[in-house]
Amino acid sequence: MFTRILVPIDGSEHATRAVDIAGSLTGQDGVQLTLLHVLTHAGGYSVPKELQAYAKVEHIRVTEKDLIESVGREILGNAAQRLRDQGVAGVEERLESGDPASVIAAVAEGSGADLIVMGRRGLGDLGGLLLGSVSHKVAQAVDCSCLTVR
Ligand SMILES: Nc1ncnc2c1ncn2[C@@H]1O[C@H](COP(=O)(O)OP(=O)(O)O)[C@@H](O)[C@H]1O
Ligand SMILES: [Mg+2]
Numbered sequence: 001m002f003t004r005i006l007v008p009i010d011g012s013e014h015a016t017r018a019v020d021i022a023g024s025l026t027g028q029d030g031v032q033l034t035l036l037h038v039l040t041h042a043g044g045y046s047v048p049k050e051l052q053a054y055a056k057v058e059h060i061r062v063t064e065k066d067l068i069e070s071v072g073r074e075i076l077g078n079a080a081q082r083l084r085d086q087g088v089a090g091v092e093e094r095l096e097s098g099d100p101a102s103v104i105a106a107v108a109e110g111s112g113a114d115l116i117v118m119g120r121r122g123l124g125d126l127g128g129l130l131l132g133s134v135s136h137k138v139a140q141a142v143d144c145s146c147l148t149v150r
Contacts, residue, residue: 001025001028002025002031002114002115002145003030003031003032003114004031004032004034004111004112004113004114004115005022005025005026005031005032005033005034005113005114005115005116005117006034006036006104006107006108006111006113006115006116006117007019007022007033007034007035007036007079007116007117007118008036008037008038008100008104008116008118008134008138009035009036009037009075009076009079009118009119010037010075010100010119010122010123010134011037011071011075011123012119012121012122012123013119014119014120014121014122014149014150015079015118015119015122016079016082017119017149017150018117018118018119018147018149019035019079019082019083019117020082020086021117021147021149022117023082023083023086023088024086025115025117026088032090032092033083033088033090033091033092034091034092034093034094034107034111034113035076035079035080035083035091035092035093035094036094036095036096036103036104036107037072037075037076037094037095037096038096038097038098038099038100038103038104039068039069039072039095039096039097039098040068040097040098040099040100051067069095072095073095076093076094076095077093080093094107100134101133101134101137101138101141102137102141104116104118104134104138105137105138105141105142108138108142108144109142109143113144114144114145115144115145115146115147116138116142116144116145116146116147117147117149118134118135118138118146118147118148118149119132119135119148119149120132120135120148120149120150121135122134122135135148
């Protein structure tokens with residue numbers, strides 16, 4: 001039914017549920033599943049002191065960007081492994097940076113995704129919101145079907 005499924009993930013439990021559901025939709029041959037993580041390099045976070053100290057001893061330079069990127073790769077790698085464990089092969093991993101909702105919508109468009117599966121909420125802690133801002137914006141911005149997983 002759906003042939004190009006895009007799964008934007010932020011490392012949250014909600015997104016992990018989205019990964020599992022997307023995986024279960026890949027039963028037929030020829031379904032391409034793409035995991036996407038969007039790095040948000042806000043500049044507002046600094047590298048933890050302990051890590052800086054470690055880096056100094058080891059003579060390596062750790063920037064905030066390095067850290068965020070490695071966490072992003074970790075998020076993608078873990079989700080891809082989770083899918084492989086469920087027997088889903090050929091998963092594509094994409095790491096991009098920018099405004100998450102805009103990047104997700106642009107990747108969906110550019111890759112011809114016909115379904116986006118994402119968490120209804122993410123890592124944010126604004127408990128009063130019904131939908132997270134990313135899932136809300138993406139659902140508004142794209143033409144393809146969108147499944148927000150609870
Ligand atoms: N940086 C990101 N990269 C990729 N996907 C994301 C990102 N942030 C959020 N998402 C997706 O959007 C879903 C909803 O998250 P979000 O709208 O940010 O809610 P919240 O406000 O609770 O964080 C997540 O479960 C995930 O699927
Ligand atoms: Mg969020």
